[in-house]
Amino acid sequence: MKEKADIIIACMDRRLNQLVEQKAQASEAMAIVLRNGGADVDNLSKSIAEIASAYDIRSVSVFVHNDCAAMKEIARVKDGAKADYPEISTAAEKYSEHSHGRICEENKNTQLRALEKMFPAASSGDAHTALSAKLVDVSHAPHPDGEKKAAIIIDTVDKSHSNYSSLSERIGADVNNAYFIQYIGRDNIIPDLSLVVKSGIRDVTIFSTDKTLLAATNLLRQISAQRFAASVNLRISETEIARTKVR
Numbered sequence: 001m002k003e004k005a006d007i008i009i010a011c012m013d014r015r016l017n018q019l020v021e022q023k024a025q026a027s028e029a030m031a032i033v034l035r036n037g038g039a040d041v042d043n044l045s046k047s048i049a050e051i052a053s054a055y056d057i058r059s060v061s062v063f064v065h066n067d068c069a070a071m072k073e074i075a076r077v078k079d080g081a082k083a084d085y086p087e088i089s090t091a092a093e094k095y096s097e098h099s100h101g102r103i104c105e106e107n108k109n110t111q112l113r114a115l116e117k118m119f120p121a122a123s124s125g126d127a128h129t130a131l132s133a134k135l136v137d138v139s140h141a142p143h144p145d146g147e148k149k150a151a152i153i154i155d156t157v158d159k160s161h162s163n164y165s166s167l168s169e170r171i172g173a174d175v176n177n178a179y180f181i182q183y184i185g186r187d188n189i190i191p192d193l194s195l196v197v198k199s200g201i202r203d204v205t206i207f208s209t210d211k212t213l214l215a216a217t218n219l220l221r222q223i224s225a226q227r228f229a230a231s232v233n234l235r236i237s238e239t240e241i242a243r244t245k246v247r
Contacts, residue, residue: 005031005056007059011036024162035182047185059131149172171205202231208239
């Protein structure tokens with residue numbers, strides 16, 4: 001019998017760190033967190049499939065938010081601007097709205113529909129997996145002084161990290177100034193990282209375990225081949241990420 005797990009999908013935005021950490025810690029099952037720009041479910045499909053094959057999925061929750069940089073980029077592309085990556089153009093096609101604010105609102109239903117395609121039995125009521133999506137208001141999130149930094153967390157199906165306060169300390173940032181891209185290691189996160197760099201962040205750390213060190217090394221090479229690589233301070237930090245299981 002497979003162990004039960006909850007999947008938490010959220011935007012990489014710093015203003016969701018505390019919420020995601022609370023949700024993961026509150027889970028009574030194994031909580032596995034995935035994060036990218038805009039909480040794009042389709043672009044995390046490989047990670048989701050790998051988790052679903054390893055666990056009995058109890059719930060999948062998506063958290064998007066207002067004032068989202070990823071949605072700003074999609075709005076820009078929908079207005080005719082050239083996308084930096086094909087994934088951004090593909091994402092823009094999923095939205096009917098054009099204004100940034102309206103696309104943020106539409107994003108919740110867009111990600112829920114993507115989940116329903118991945119878990120068709122759950123969407124029809126024939127399975128116990130609960131699917132949900134929420135639009136979070138981050139208007140009053142803390143804006144501390146200090147440099148904003150980013151981290152990429154490469155997890156495995158049996159290890160997932162949600163102690164963002166601890167990892168923020170390791171990269172020298174306040175938890176409310178740290179952006180986290182988080183995945184299992186088979187999805188393309190370069191477009192997400194490009195949004196981080198475009199927002200002005202220059203310090204990026206790749207967190208890996210001993211099992212994902214090779215994937216981290218390959219990712220570093222991949223990032224180094226990108227146009228924006230020259231403007232990024234990039235490093236790998238190996239860490240043993242503990243299972244996110246409270247009870």
